[in-house]
Amino acid sequence: MLGLSASMVSTLLLIGSGLFVLLLASAGDWLFLSSGGHEDGVLDRLNDVLFAKPNVENGLTGLFPAIAGTFSLVMVMTLFVAPLGVATAIYLSEYAKDTWYTKLIRISITNLAGVPAIIYGIFGLGFFVYGLGGQVDALFYTDRLPRPTFGTTGLLWAALTLALVNLPVVIVAVTEGLDALSNDLREASIALGATKSETVFKALMPAALPSVFSGLILATARAAGEVSPLLLVGAVKFSPSLPLSSRAPFIEFEQKFMHLGFQLFDAALFARLPPGGLGWVACIALILVLLIGVLNLTAVSLRTAILKRKTFENPF
Amino acid sequence: MPVANWRHFKSVSLGLLIRVASFTVIFALLGMVVQMMVVAAPIFAASTLERIDAPDGGRGVPVSRAESQDADLRQPIYWVSKGGWQLIGNPGNPWLWVHDQTAVRLNVTELPSDFSIAQMVGHQRGLAVLVGNRLEHFHFSQSTSINDVPAVERVKTVLVDSDIVALAGHPRLAVVALATSLSEIQVVDFRNPDATLRIQVDVEIDTIAWVSPSLIRALTPSGDAVLFVFRATDIGGDWRRLFSPTQYEGYPSEEYLWLPLPSAQAAESKYSVTPLIFGTLKAALLALLFSVPLSLGCAIYVGCFMSEAQRQRVRPAIDMLTAFPTVVLGAIGLFWLAPRFGEFLSALIGVIALFPILAVLGIFGVRALGWRWVRHDALDDWPLRLLPLVLLVIVLGAAAGLIGAAQLPGGSLEAYLLSTGLSISYFNSLLVGIVLGLAITPTIFSIAEEAIHAVPRNMAAGALALGSTPWQSYRDVVLPLALPGMIAAIMVGFGRAAGETMILVMLSGNTGILDLSIFEGLRSVSASLALELPEAPKKSSHYQVLFVMGVLLFGLTFIVNTVAEIIRSRVRMRVRGL
Structure with a gap:
């Protein structure tokens, strides 16, 4: 039995690395070895795959907008999650009295972390897109009606929904x-x-900073890989422009955007894959996995750092 | 309390800011549940009927199909099937099927001949017949050739309590509007016969017709119109239609069907949530079947037998599996596993069959490497030492499985199963279960490992000192204490699997069937939400039913997580006392 459970650990490690190697091999084979790779040279090929115009027909070039979309989504989400999440945590653990309803709220929030993201997605669609978005349009964008501006899916609502998922x-x-x-x-x-506030912000927060960052980075990693709410509130297969602009506030909140995970879903279900499509899919998946892997690794190493520091001395 | 100085002011205002922000978050999170319920609630509303005043007495309202049928009352032909069969009926005479080209006549024994009024109802193939005070709802099968005579079957019988002078069938739903001799307008819903709507008017009514699916026009003998608005959800105010088997028009028996957008434009939408809930549970349980042995096996080893230093290295490595977002796992399943599922399955069977041998081989292998296996701290490196051996067994097992499958009659596993009457769908529950199991493994592992690790080390050490083997120390000392925590881990994993969306959307085939076979596809609640909600018109019955499912899914995962959390906190208390 001991040997069996030990070999389970090895099996799981093997499965994990096996999946990674599978993606790496398929992507690498398609990028560097299969047709086209030899004539154009590796750099041209990479340039095509990343920065060429996104090809809606067979979608084998132009990953950059999806990467940029993923990044801007995660960024906007963090803008909401970081202050609100930290403030709520500070309130619950430092300010709120320890009564039965505080306990109830704490337990509820713990359990909400296990509620599937798709539930937040349908809330986002019903409340943000149809509810709030419609109101915003009726108040500020009357000249553009009946074409919705905020009353449709877009970056802001997707980021808010993901923020709720990760709060x-x-x-x-x-x-x-x-x-x-x-x-x-x-x-x-x-x-x-x-x-009180000096205690919280100058004494406690610096000591708790690693856990704050580890929590935030975990949330970002989760957000980057979470696609199901995006099916309802924002991502599209093809968007002609990035959700970024050169004018303040630099992010176009109402813009629809492309997303790596959504591209994968779309390639899986709706696109008829041209030859080499498998490599393309592996490429998207690999970039997503690497992105999330790096974020996760950072969080894990931060967490280990916290665990190693058994006593929390005041840094000041 | 006066604001003493700037520092004090800052503290108070920051405290206020924190309170405002956190209240916003807490209200948003808790309000979410309320909002979903508010959106979902109207689906359960009862149907309503009310009289409205039209400015011109309703004369401007255009005449509909239903009213032109009113003239058909004099003419005996009620319905013509695609195969040319005409349904002919005259009060007092037997009903007839008459073929329009060959003039073949057949008696329709299923339909009563002593009827007083008959009208088409619902989509094109329903008939409401009034016999005495019995209102009967029949349904015909669509026949496409002269050789098959349309089958007639009785769907439902409703008793009416007064004298009916006029009757009109709803153009889309199995709903009939009636006018009685006592100037009462009734709306009978065959889907929910207990809830007949009545409204009393002050004038005599002799004709009644549906102007639109929600508008009824009744006419007095002098030709004045009275208008009524009929509002009903697609489940007719009967919540049981969401969960229990229902008799739909055109189906021989009561069935569970999820067809929110039926192919025929006029056919009724069928909202049975049961097959979707069944699909969700089936996928989640299959996932547990694959995930539990793997994740608990890992958790036992890492939590119980590894040194702290080694554990700190292995745990993050397994946690890294979460770096594969479910959409990537779904894509791997879709592009690499599904196309060669037969081979994959035979290889998997081979590996699983060979795996227990590892238990024996592992121990002897590691012993042969010179490890004293009774020494507790020597167990640290086992997973790494076993890595080549496990790889070998996986390769051997896969090869054995593939070769074994080739020896089967038919040459492959699929062909063999097909010969025994089992066909494997391209998208099947087994594939979903395997990939979903992989997705929830890190979750179960992490929680179960924590539970096992929380049991004080000295308990196991005491058992070892008394001469038990490491495995005995685990089985008899650690396991009883950690078991509730492991069960909680499985519950959390179940909740994860039930709510997982991307893998199910991509791999389950999304067929809403109620089938226990693991080789058939399934459709889960989460996948339905993801696929249908963007298309469902706001405030339609479909939209509301989807929100009902959202609330159900939320309730399921929330309750499972709460129970798991209670178990975990109890275990924590118990272990702390040791």
């Missing part, structure tokens, strides 16, 4: 980080005459 994750991570701090820190800070 519980961030709140739980930061709350745990704050709860792990020893009470000495709080008492010492108050005893030295610091106000």
Whole structure:
């Protein structure tokens, strides 16, 4: 039995690396070895795959807009998640009195972290897109009606929906980080005459910073790989322009955008794959996996750093 | 309390800011549930009938198909099938099928001859017949040639309580509007016969017709019109239609059907949530079947037998599986596994069959490498040492499975199964289960491993000191304490699998059938939400039913997670006391 359970661990490690190698091999084969790779040279080929005009017909060039879309989505989401999630965690663990309803809210938020993202997606569609979006249009964009501006799916609503998906994750991570701090820190800070907010922001937060970052990075990683809400609130197969602009605020919130995960889904279900399509799919998947892998690794190493620091001394 | 100084002011205002932000978040998260319920609720509303005033007395309302049929009452032909069969009926005479070209006549024994009024109802193949005080709903099969006579079957019988003078069938739904001799307008819904709507008017009515699916026009003998608005959801105010088997027009028996957008334009939408819930549970349970042995096996080893240092290295490595987002796993399943599923399955069977041998081989192999297996701290490197062996077994098992499958009559697993009467669909539940199982493995592993690791080390050490083997120390000492936590882990994994969307959308085939076979496809609640919600018109019955499913899915995962969380916190308390 011992041998069996030990070999389970090896099996799982093998499966994980096997999947990665499969993607790597298919993508590499298509990029560098199969037809075209030899004539154009590797750099031209990469340039084509990444930066050429996105080809809607058979979609084998122009991954860059999807990468940019994924990044801007994650960025806008973090803009919402970071302040709101941290504030809620601070409230729950530092400000709120320890009553039964606070406990109830904490348990609910923990459990909301396990609620599937598609549920948030249907809420996003019903509330943000149809509800709020319609209101915004009726108030500010009356001249463009009946063509909806915000009353349709777009970057802002997708980011808000993903923010809701990930808020519980961030709140739980930061709350745990704050709860792990020893009470000495709080008492010492108050005893030295610091106000409540000085205690929180100058004494506790610096000590809890690794857990804040680890929670945020985990959320970003999850957001980058989460596609199901995007089917409802935002991503499109092809968007002629990036959701970025040169004018302030530099991000076009109402714009529809392309997304790596959505491209994969689309290639899987609706596109008829031309020859070499498998390599293209592997390419998208590989970039997505690498992106999320790097984010996850960062979070994991931060977490290990926290665990290693058993005592949290005041950095000041 | 007066604001003492700038620092104090800052503290108070920051506190206020934090409260505002957190209240916003908490309200948004909890309001989410309320909002979904509010959107979903109207589907359960009862049908309504109310009288409205039209400015010109309703004369401007255009005449519809239903009203032109009103003239057909004098003419005996009710319906013509595609095969040319005409349904002819005269009160007091037997009903006849008459073929329009050959003039073949057949008695329709299923239809009562002593009827007083008959009218087509619902989409093109329903007939409402009034016999005495019984209102009967019949349905014909569409026949496409002279050789098959349309079959007639009774769908439902409803008793009416007063004298009926006029009757009109709804153009789309199995709903009939009636006018009684006592100037009462009734709307009978065959889908929900207990809820007959009535409205009393002050004038005599002798004709009644549907102007549109929601508008009824009744005429007095002098030709004045009275208008009524009829509002009904697609389930006719009967929530049981969402869950129990329902008799639909054109189906021989009661069935569970999910057909929100039926092919024939006028046919009724069929919203049975049961096959989708069944599909969700089937996929989730199959996923557990694959995931539980793998993830618990890993959790047991990492949580119980590894040193802290090694554990810190292996845990993140397994957590990295989450770096494969489910859409990537779905794509791998779709492009690499589904096209050669037969081979994959035979290889998998071979590997699983060979795997237990690993238990024996593993121990002897590692012993042969010079490890004293009773020494607890020597177990650390086992997974790494076993890596080549496991790889070998996987390769051997896969080869054995493939060769074995080739020896089967028919030359491959699919051909063999086909010869025994089982056909493997391209998109089948087994494939979904395998890929979904892989997706939830890190979740189950992580929680179960925490539960096992939380059991104090000295408990197992004590057992080892008393002479038990490492496995005995686990089985008899650690397992009883960690078991509830492991069950909680499985529950959380189940919740994950039930809500997972991308893998199911891409691999399940999305066929809403109620079939226990693991070689058939399935359709899950989550996939239906993802695929249908963007297309469903806002505020339509379809949209509302989808939100009902969303609330159900939310409830399922929330309850499962809550129970798991309660178990986990109890275990934490118990273990802390040791």
